Amino acid sequence: MKSDRLLSILLLLQTHGQVPAGELASRLEVSVRTIFRDVEALSAAGVPVYAERGRNGGITLLPGYRTDVTGLTADEARALFVLVTEQAHADLGLGQAIGSALRKVMAALPAPFRGDADLASRRIMIDPVRWRSSPRPSGVDLGVLQAAVFNDRRLRLRYRHGRDAQVRSYTLDPYGLVSKAGAWYLVADHRGQPMMFRSDRMLSASLVDEPVRRRDGVELADVWEALRQRIDRIPAPVRVVARVQRSALARFLRYHEADLAGPAPAMEEAETEAAAGSEGEPVELELRFPALRAAEQLLVFGPAVEVMQPAELRKVLVRRAQETISLYTEGRDA
Numbered sequence: 001m002k003s004d005r006l007l008s009i010l011l012l013l014q015t016h017g018q019v020p021a022g023e024l025a026s027r028l029e030v031s032v033r034t035i036f037r038d039v040e041a042l043s044a045a046g047v048p049v050y051a052e053r054g055r056n057g058g059i060t061l062l063p064g065y066r067t068d069v070t071g072l073t074a075d076e077a078r079a080l081f082v083l084v085t086e087q088a089h090a091d092l093g094l095g096q097a098i099g100s101a102l103r104k105v106m107a108a109l110p111a112p113f114r115g116d117a118d119l120a121s122r123r124i125m126i127d128p129v130r131w132r133s134s135p136r137p138s139g140v141d142l143g144v145l146q147a148a149v150f151n152d153r154r155l156r157l158r159y160r161h162g163r164d165a166q167v168r169s170y171t172l173d174p175y176g177l178v179s180k181a182g183a184w185y186l187v188a189d190h191r192g193q194p195m196m197f198r199s200d201r202m203l204s205a206s207l208v209d210e211p212v213r214r215r216d217g218v219e220l221a222d223v224w225e226a227l228r229q230r231i232d233r234i235p236a237p238v239r240v241v242a243r244v245q246r247s248a249l250a251r252f253l254r255y256h257e258a259d260l261a262g263p264a265p266a267m268e269e270a271e272t273e274a275a276a277g278s279e280g281e282p283v284e285l286e287l288r289f290p291a292l293r294a295a296e297q298l299l300v301f302g303p304a305v306e307v308m309q310p311a312e313l314r315k316v317l318v319r320r321a322q323e324t325i326s327l328y329t330e331g332r333d334a
Helices: 002-016 021-028 032-044 074-080 087-091 095-108 111-123 142-150 220-232 246-259 267-276 292-304 311-329
Strands: 049-052 058-061 153-160 167-180 183-190 193-198 202-211 238-244 283-289 305-309
Touching (some): 002 021, 002 032, 021 058, 142 183, 142 202, 167 193, 193 220, 238 246, 246 267, 246 283, 305 311
16 A cells, blocks of 8 residues: 555656645645655655745656656556447547557556556446437537636626526536546536536537636535535435336336435346236325426326326326327227
């Protein structure tokens, strides 16, 4: 563990230059006292590392010092080659760069690790796009968004909101880009408040010749986590009780497991019953939806799902079913 930590300190200093001892301690989850002991150990090993005291001090290497050591373990080498599909890199114009970079890393790996790393790249793949969908094309050139992020420039954006289809204009202070479930999101502050913008809803984007005004000490990961939790915690006040036929339970759970108000039935058991065409007693489930309209989608399961409560939703589903019947019957015979 100590040797790994010493190498981590060395690589962090090479990457970031002068780093406060407290920051190193936080990154490596040790005490500041341990960091200073490790710096002494590196110095004793001939590494030109030293500490600068004072308000703006920190740990640093002599200017120009570099080491060509990778220090990778077998698991670390394997982990580098378990990557998402190339689509994310292609969206950013880095499709060829990722392949070139991995070839260089492969060449730098210790010979005993190359076989496992190559096998991992061919045997493990992560595809972030959901089933029955495709990567959403961006409404603007992602290069413009990247330029704002990497050049620390403000961004002017015209955006069509999904909740009301209204087009609004914003001047933003970007933190970065996030790829989630096949879609790219820009994470930025608007007037000091965090927001996210899906790229396929962007109508235009242009750089503003002003430096970005991010909040001090706030990073992309911090803002994204706050926004993600805000969405996950959106209240779902509409309580729905439904009876689901066992033959359709597995399919129902794939679509609505996140809407359940209680523990989900075992998926493996549900899939087994579905395969066997089980006609046992229906399973009664309680769900939560943000609005009554959102619960109307239960109608797509037809007679396999019966809504028991609320009565208002039952009336809505009856009306929707009658409208559908009318669509396919009235005037069609003539």
